[in-house]
Amino acid sequence: MASPPEAPSDAELISRVLVRDDRRAFGELVARHQSAVRGLLRRLTGGDLAQADDLAQETFLRAYRGLHGYRGGAKFSSWLYRIACNVFFSKDRSRRDVSQEPLALEEGSADVSLPDRLLERHDLERALALLRPRERAALVLTYANELTHEEAALVLDCPVGTLKTHVARAKEKLRRQLEESP
Template identity: 85%
Template sequence: MASLPETPTDAELITRVLLRDDRRAFGELVARHQTAVRGLLRRLTGGDLAQADDLAQETFLRAYRGLRGYRGGAKFSSWLYRIACNVFFSRDRGSRDALPEPPALEAGSAGLALPDLVLERHDLEKALALLKPRERAALVLTYANELTHEEAAVVLDCPVGTLKTHVARAKEKLRRQLEEVP
C-alpha cells in the first residue's frame, strides 16, 4: 500500500523558493497562511475586507521579495504578521487623523475575549475605535491571534515590556470606556 506524501514544512517550502524560485512552493505558503494574515488585517482595519485584502496582497508581495531576509528565528507566521503590521502601520501613517473603524467581531470568530472584561460586542467595537493602532495591534495579536507577549513583541518590533504596556493601556482604556456605557 502506497503511503501518502508528507506535507512539506514551511522551512522546506521556503528552501524550495530560495533555491529554485519555486513559485508553487510560495503559493502553498500563501495558501497556508493567508487566512490568518487576512484575519489580522481585517481586525486592524475595522472589518474593511477590501482594504484587508489589499494589505494582505502587499504583505505577501513584500514577503516574497524579502524572503531571503527571513532568518528562521521566529515562526514563519510571526514573520508574516510583522510584515502585515508594518504594511498596516505604513498605511496608517498617511492617515493619522483618521483612526480606522474598530475591528468587526463576527459570531464564531476568534474575537477579542478579554478574560477580565465582560463585553457586549457593540460596546467593544466602539471602545476599540478609541485605541491607538499599536495598542489595537497588541491586543489583536495577543488575544485574537493568541501570540505570547514575546511573539507579539517580535511582530511589533518592540521590547516585551513595551508590548505589555500597550496591552495594559489598551485594556485600561477599554475598561474606562466600557464603564461609561449605560
C-alpha cells in the same frame, strides 16, 4: 494502502522559493497563512474587509520580495505578522489626520478584566478603532492570534515591557469604552 505524502514544512517551501524561485511553493505558503494574516488585518482595520484584503496582498508581496531576509529565528507566521503590522502602520500613518487621533483615555491598572460585552463584534470593532494602532496590534496579537508576549514583542519590534504596557493600556481603554457604550 500507502499513506498520503506529508505536506512540506514552511522551511522546505521557503527553501524551494529561494533556491529555485518556485512560485508554486510560495503560493502554498500564501494558502497556508493567508487566513491568519487576513484575520489579523481585519481586526486591525476595524473590520474593513476591503482594506484588510488590500493590506494582506501588500503583505504577501513584501514577503515574497523580502523572503531572502527571513532568517528562521522566529516562526514564519510571526515574520508574516510583523510584515502585516508594518504594512498596516505605514498605511495608517499615511491616512491619519491629526483630527482623527484616537480618543485618549486615562491610564489605569494593568490588571483589568474586560467586560463580557467584548464578545459582541460590533462593539468590539468600534472600541478597537479608538485604540492607537500599536495598542490595537498588541491586543490583537496576544489575544486573537494567541501569541505570547515575547512573540508579539518580536512581531512589533519592541521590548516585552513595552508590549505589556500597550496591552494593559488597550485593555483599560476597551473596558472603559465598552462600559460607556449604550
